[in-house]
Amino acid sequence: MLKRFWNYIKALLSGGLTELENPDILLEQAQREMQEVHAKNRERAVQAITQKNNLQQMVDDLQKKTNTLQAKAELALKRGDRDLALQLLKEKQSYETSLTTTKASLEQAIETSEQVKVAIKREEERIRQKTAEALSMKAQWKNAQIQNAINKALDGIGTIEDSTQAFERAQAKIRNAQSEAGARAEMAKTRVENRVADLEVAEADIAASNELELLEAKLNMGSTTNVAKPATVTTATDSDLEAQLRALEQKVGSANS
Numbered sequence: 377m378l379k380r381f382w383n384y385i386k387a388l389l390s391g392g393l394t395e396l397e398n399p400d401i402l403l404e405q406a407q408r409e410m411q412e413v414h415a416k417n418r419e420r421a422v423q424a425i426t427q428k429n430n431l432q433q434m435v436d437d438l439q440k441k442t443n444t445l446q447a448k449a450e451l452a453l454k455r456g457d458r459d460l461a462l463q464l465l466k467e468k469q470s471y472e473t474s475l476t477t478t479k480a481s482l483e484q485a486i487e488t489s490e491q492v493k494v495a496i497k498r499e500e501e502r503i504r505q506k507t508a509e510a511l512s513m514k515a516q517w518k519n520a521q522i523q524n525a526i527n528k529a530l531d532g533i534g535t536i537e538d539s540t541q542a543f544e545r546a547q548a549k550i551r552n553a554q555s556e557a558g559a560r561a562e563m564a565k566t567r568v569e570n571r572v573a574d575l576e577v578a579e580a581d582i583a584a585s586n587e588l589e590l591l592e593a594k595l596n597m598g599s600t601t602n603v604a605k606p607a608t609v610t611t612a613t614d615s616d617l618e619a620q621l622r623a624l625e626q627k628v629g630s631a632n633s
Contacts, residue, residue: 399517403510410503417499421492428485435482438475442468 445468452461 428489431482442471
């Protein structure tokens with residue numbers, strides 16, 4: 377805990393707090409701390425089992441010594457040495473007292489070592505569970521990062537709409553320019569100058585046709601026909617315009633007939 381707090385303070389002072397709060401780093405640090413604590417607990421368990429084994433060895437030695445003294449006391453009595461047998465029994469009694477105390481300590485050590493084994497086993501299971509959870513959380517974190525990257529990429533696609541709108545605006549301007557050009561061309565047909573130019577072209581065609589007919593008649597290449605004289609356009613005032621137009625129409629009609 378103190379180590380984690382010290383790392384937090386160093387990261388805060390060095391400006392690396394954001395990197396320190398990275399889920400991958402947090403999970404790796406938590407797993408490392410669990411492994412360190414577990415290693416210390418296993419070492420404590422080894423020491424407890426070692427003490428239990430030592431007590432077991434002491435009990436075995438004391439029991440063996442007690443049995444030896446009992447056998448010697450019996451042998452002394454068989455040989456008639458009652459005083460020696462009594463001395464051996466007294467010594468045996470001392471060993472039995474130590475044996476009783478050591479057996480009590482051994483029973484407590486056995487119970488403690490068994491509890492330590494169960495605790496270590498549960499701790500190992502918890503570490504495996506937390507390790508699996510860490511792998512799942514790392515996968516979730518990686519998936520979240522990938523999803524965020526995809527979303528950012530999709531957000532960037534929105535700029536294409538701006539270009540599409542620019543194409544639409546350009547197309548609208550082109551259509552408007554084409555419509556305006558058509559309107560100007562249509563209006564140009566109604567101008568007097570253009571109508572007069574069309575009339576002059578028509579007069580030139582009529583004059584050329586008449587000249588061709590005269591040439592054909594002269595060369596006996598066609599039937600002689602009355603050649604219509606080209607119409608002339610005179611300048612008139614606005615008040616005489618309608619009268620001149622009617623006279624011109626009559627003259628053109630007579631020539632055509």
